[in-house]
Every structure is written in structure tokens, then in C-alpha cells.
Amino acid sequence: MHQSVIVAPSLLSANFGNLEADIRMLNESKADWLHLDIMDGVFVPNISFGIPVVKAIRKYSEKPLDTHLMIVQPERYIHAFREAGSDMLTVHWEACTHLHRTVTQIKEEGMLAGVSLNPHTPISGLEDIIDDVNLVLLMSVNPGFGGQKFITRALHRITELREMIERHHADTLIEVDGGVSRDNIQQIIDAGADAVVAGNAVFGSQDPSAEIAYMKRL
Ligand code: DX5
Ligand code: ZN
Numbered sequence: 001m002h003q004s005v006i007v008a009p010s011l012l013s014a015n016f017g018n019l020e021a022d023i024r025m026l027n028e029s030k031a032d033w034l035h036l037d038i039m040d041g042v043f044v045p046n047i048s049f050g051i052p053v054v055k056a057i058r059k060y061s062e063k064p065l066d067t068h069l070m071i072v073q074p075e076r077y078i079h080a081f082r083e084a085g086s087d088m089l090t091v092h093w094e095a096c097t098h099l100h101r102t103v104t105q106i107k108e109e110g111m112l113a114g115v116s117l118n119p120h121t122p123i124s125g126l127e128d129i130i131d132d133v134n135l136v137l138l139m140s141v142n143p144g145f146g147g148q149k150f151i152t153r154a155l156h157r158i159t160e161l162r163e164m165i166e167r168h169h170a171d172t173l174i175e176v177d178g179g180v181s182r183d184n185i186q187q188i189i190d191a192g193a194d195a196v197v198a199g200n201a202v203f204g205s206q207d208p209s210a211e212i213a214y215m216k217r218l
């Protein structure tokens with residue numbers, strides 16, 4: 001049976017003045033995961049929100065929390081994000097000196113471990129860790145902001161990663177993050193993605209819930 005793409009709306013584009021309303025809307029929607037973008041103003045040139053806000057989101061969300069750490073030294077906060085309620089924790093390849101150790105610690109805490117790659121980071125850098133990773137988050141924009149334009153080169157990168165995963169007989173999921181919209185989602189799925197993040201496409205639409213349903217039908 002054709003499995004529909006996993007859709008993870010990013011709360012970065014939600015209404016921060018009333019997050020509860022947006023989370024309840026997502027609970028009622030066909031969204032699979034909730035994507036939480038954590039930015040420290042050092043790894044990326046922007047600051048978003050942190051652990052207390054994740055805790056508050058957990059209180060209202062019925063969906064798994066897919067937490068994307070755009071921070072330096074993410075290994076310092078693995079336990080804190082578990083405590084706050086994260087189900088999946090993704091760290092950046094570029095931010096981890098001891099990536100294998102960090103991935104192992106995330107799994108030991110009982111979360112799914114993700115590794116994210118910036119648009120220029122070679123896919124081949126995952127060759128010796130792909131078997132240990134539950135999820136690869138491929139950036140299709142330079143991380144830091146919502147609402148940016150999809151970098152087309154990312155499509156080749158999805159396919160290259162898919163080939164690596166198959167070569168390894170691994171069950172790693174591919175999630176694509178940045179500039180995903182109804183105009184490019186089919187190409188992203190065809191290239192080999194299992195999951196997409198959608199911020200602006202969902203929250204910038206007149207009917208966010210219908211936009212999610214549209215993506216799920218593909
Ligand atoms: C970018 C974030 C993304 C962002 C996606 O740094 O990692 O998750 O919120 O937003 P859109 O879908 O608007 O590009
Ligand atoms: Zn993200």
C-alpha cells in the first residue's frame with residue numbers, strides 16, 4: 001500500500017501569542033509530528049524558544065514532538081529535552097564533535113535520534129553513522145528562519161541519501177526541512193523523502209488544517 005508522507009508542521013510559523021490554539025488545531029489535523037525549532041543565536045543567526053516552552057507545548061500536544069536543535073554543544077541538553085517531552089531529538093552534524101556518542105545518548109534517553117545536515121555538508125559524512133541514526137533531517141534552506149526558498153540541489157541530496165540507506169539496509173527515515181510547499185512536495189517525495197517539515201506553507205495558508213490534509217493525500 002502506498003504510504004503517505006509524514007507531515008511535521010513547524011511551530012516556528014505559528015502564532016506565538018496563542019500557541020495553545022494552534023496546537024489544538026494540529027491535534028485535530030492530519031499532522032503526524034510537531035516540529036520544534038530550537039535556535040541559540042550562535043549556531044544559527046536567530047533565537048527562537050527553549051526548554052520551558054517545549055514543556056508547555058507538551059502539555060497540549062497529542063502529537064509526537066520532533067525537536068530540531070540548532071544549537072552548539074547539543075549534548076549538554078539531551079536529558080533536559082527528554083524531560084521537557086521530546087520524542088525525537090535531532091542534532092546538527094556540524095555542531096557535534098563526538099556525533100556517535102551524542103546519538104547513542106539520545107537513544108539511551110529513550111528518544112529517536114536524528115542528525116541534520118546543512119545544505120552544503122556532504123551526504124557521504126553520514127556513511128559511518130547511518131546504521132545508528134533513526135532519522136536524517138536534510139536542510140533544504142540555511143537554518144535560522146522560516147519562510148525561505150527551497151534550495152533545489154536538495155533533491156539530488158535526498159536521492160543520494162536514499163541510495164546510501166538502501167545500500168546499508170538501514171531503516172533510517174529521511175525528513176526534509178525548509179521551503180517545502182505544495183509546489184515542490186511531490187518532487188521531494190519522488191526523490192525519496194519519508195517526511196517533510198512545513199512551516200510557512202501550513203501557517204501561512206488560509207486553512208492550515210486543509211493544507212496538511214492536501215500534503216497527506218499525495
Ligand atoms: C529553519 C527551520 C525550519 C523552518 C521551516 O531553520 O529548521 O524547520 O521552520 O519553515 P518553512 O517551512 O517556512 O521553510
Ligand atoms: Zn527545523
